[in-house]
Amino acid sequence: MVRPLSKIRWVRALTMATAFALSVTSLAEASDSGVLSYRAKRSFDAGKFAKGYSQLERALLASRKEADLLSEGRVLLAMAQIRTMSLDYDLADSLVSIVRDEALDRNTRLLKAKVKMALANERSNYKAAADICGSVSEKTRDKADETTQAAFYAECAIAQAGSNQDSKESLRMAAKRSDDESGFYAFTAARVAELGGKMDKADSLYKYAEKKAIEGNKPYNTATILYIRSQLKSTSKKEAEDMKLRCKNAFELMGLPNNAKRCGE
16 A cells, blocks of 8 residues: 655655656546646646645556556556655655556656666666666657656766766757756756766756746745755855755745755754
């Protein structure tokens, strides 16, 4: 039985909610499972994570009622992404493990690879994530929709940077397949710069991503970036304290007490 999201420890999150939003756009279909999944996406975008996860659970039941293995796989992968963001890695693994590969289309196969990479990256197992990236065929990559490709290449870039591999091509593809104005690419580039020890560049990119998160009304993204920036060595003590306070307030208002507690430490 899936535990309620409100009971999960929200300690840190390096996988952005933006990446999740990119990955579930294909779920917006006319079926009950598609409608519920789309509603979940909107809830997550608004920072309503418990509500969104509950909607995904209902979407999963609806997909099973519809006997649609492709929709079921998409919902399971969306749930796994949220569990990854909440650091419930074992449950995320278990959700991914029951997805039936034979029922997936190319787009969802690429999404599954992205989810598995995100799990490995969150565990700082960058080499394993990079290996997953390299195992995906060109046909699978090229036939997927652009938003899924963007999320996939972003995880590839992070994995490669974390394992001291060349991430330039993956970063270029993440930029090519995403909206430059969304802040998604800036966040990805910031992570790559941070992993490469380029802290000043990382902070500049995080600032841009933060600006876009605020403009796009993505509270989870904004609060997460504030926390990350507060931990950078290039951030002054006074600035860091202000960022942690803003981060704490935002997560408290989103109903994420453990995130708020982390920001207050």
